[in-house]
Amino acid sequence: MAAGTSATRTFSVPQERRLVTELPGPRSRALQERRVRAVSRGAGTLANIYMDHGAGAVLVDVDGNQLIDLGCGIGVTTIGHAHPDVAAAVAEQVQKLTHTLFTVTPYENYVRVAEKLAEITPGTHEKHSILVNSGAEAVENAAKIARRFTGRRAIVVLDHAFHGRTNLTMAMTYRPWPEREGMGPFPGEIYSVPISYPFRDGLSGEEAAERTIDVIETHVGPRDVAAFFAEPIQGDGGVIIPAPGYFARIAEYCRDNGIVFVADEIQAGIARTGAWYSIEHHGVVPDLVTSAKGIAGGMPLAAVTGRAEIMDAVQPGGVGGTFGGNPVSTAAALAVFDLIEREDLIGEAQRVERTLVSRIGDWADRFDVVGEVRGKGAMFGIELVQPGTKKPNAAALKHVLTYAAEHGVIALDAGSWDSVLRLLPSVVISDALLDDAASVLEEAFATLPGSADEHEPVPAS
Known part of the structure; x- marks a missing residue:
């Protein structure tokens, strides 16, 4: 596939539907x-x-x-399948260095990805990042970081949310089937609150936000809440887009009560929705952002990016993992960032x-x-x-x-x-x-x- 517009790009596979057998064949x-x-x-x-x-x-x-x-x-393959620029970046990197573990002996790719994330995530404040393997791992680390920064215990999530399949993120995920059934027990102090769902609730963004806030006030207590997690556009929940004004009011409430506002952009981020991140459509700057899926063209990579003072609240060694920010995956991500801007x-x-x-x-x-x-x-x-x-x-x-x-x-x-x-x-x-x-x-x-x-x-x- 070569650079160009949708009308001029060329591909190694003709861009047409063509059936030669029944399906499955x-x-x-x-x-x-x-x-x-x-x-x-x-x-x-x-x-x-x-x-x-x-x-x-x-x-x-x-x-x-x-x-x-x-x-x-x-x-995941937002930029298309098997993009030759990503394939070339992976091939070049895999011949140079496949692994050292960044927390043992670091390398430049990790730093360059973190620098780019600081540039493209919403807000002009100083931002730091950690790189991990999957969206669920990013969400789990964001929860850990928010709890460490605030000293609080409770995590608030939205109805219809999907945050992953680890033990903690299953507890943060809304529906029981198929992800959670028979998998417990789950961690405590996870609270699900109503989201703005215009097709079903008919509420304005402001009205839906007040309903959300009332549940937090009466069922949790804001002084105990470490973080409010939200997919700005819910994916697995049904591509639910909250009404205008909903997240602006929620973000204001979080600021007023010392709650870390986390935009879970695992599915909707990295150029998919016509912006780098879907929270931009709501005009809100989150405290932390999670990225994954489309970030590396199919290679495993995820990130938590956020306000430097929040990200740096964790002691050295408090976050990390063996394969997080792998040299090959970060090389792919750098190629993806370049393609998004160049094309x-x-x-x-x-x-x-x-x-x-x-x-x-x-x-x-x-x-x-x-x-x-x-x-x-x-x-x-x-x-x-x-x-x-x-x-x-x-x-x-x-x-x-x-x-x-x-x-x-x-x-x-x-x-x-x-x-x-x-x-x-x-x-x-x-x-x-x-x-x-x-x-x-x-x-x-x-x-x-x-x-x-x-x-x-x-x-x-």
């Missing part, structure tokens, strides 16, 4: 049989279609089928938003199963409901995802009731691919049991 089915004999069933899979390679917004499976990827490994991928995310709004923004009017279409940049949610109500429709989502996968489109589920169709495409996806994928999804709606629409299946070229 014969080689995928054979691999699935091997997988059942060797892999824990706990590592569940959305679609048992085994991938071989990819480029841009297209994946090629082991049978040679080309699929449109609207999931990006849950928001204006923030602008490309804004283009994706305009295209999706134009192409699917009327679905709630056209399909009685669609309650709402919402999103920012390359992060959209389509909430599916029982026709004529706001009752969640998990069965419809299951049908749509299955139909889409069988016809060469990979999309994602989301929502506390498994009723939100989640789209997280690469920001380099073409308008033509978005149009083709939308046509497949429309056909999925039209083939729902009881649907009055009649359409022929959309052929793959």
Whole structure:
């Protein structure tokens, strides 16, 4: 893939949907049989279609089928699959140095990533960072840092939140199934409070914030709260975007009560929503920011970045880990940062938003199963409901995802009731691919049991 705009980029894989077998194909089915004999069933899979390679917004499976990827490994390959600049940076670094452990003998890449994070995260204050391996690890460290800085114990999270699968972050995650069921006991002093959910609560941002604050005041007590964790745009929760003014009031409340405000940007950060970080859409500067997923083009890396006085409250050795900020992953991240700026991928995310709004923004009017279409940049949610109500429709989502996968489109589920169709495409996806994928999804709606629409299946070229 070469530099350029969405119209001029070239890719090693043609950017088109192309099916040469049924899906899953014969080689995928054979691999699935091997997988059942060797892999824990706990590592569940959305679609048992085994991938071989990819480029841009297209994946090629082991049978040679080309699929449109609207999931990006849950928001990881924001810059596209197998970007040659990232591959080159990884190849060069892996021949020089693969590991020393930064806390034993440090190296420049780690410092350069921290410097860049200080530049791109919101706010002009002095910021410091630590680098770790995964989003859950970043969230857990942010909680540790906030507790160390404040000397307080309680962590407040929002309803419908997803913060990870470690023991602490499972306690911070909202729904019990499948992440938490049977996994306890969990740590205490984690409190879930209502979020602004405009489609379901009908409240203004200010009204929803006062409801949140009232629960904190009456159920926790602000003097005991170390940190307030929020995904500015909830991903797994259903691409929930709080109403304007919600986070401004929450941030003010946190400042007034000495509570560390943490923006969990694991899924929505790093250019996905048309800004470096999704909290920017709310006009709020957080105290701490967590980054992961899209930060290193598919290599494992995550970070906690925040006010220097908060980050430095932890004693040396109080945070860290063997592989955190690995030389190879940090080399990939530096290439990603460069690509985002050089190819204006923030602008490309804004283009994706305009295209999706134009192409699917009327679905709630056209399909009685669609309650709402919402999103920012390359992060959209389509909430599916029982026709004529706001009752969640998990069965419809299951049908749509299955139909889409069988016809060469990979999309994602989301929502506390498994009723939100989640789209997280690469920001380099073409308008033509978005149009083709939308046509497949429309056909999925039209083939729902009881649907009055009649359409022929959309052929793959």
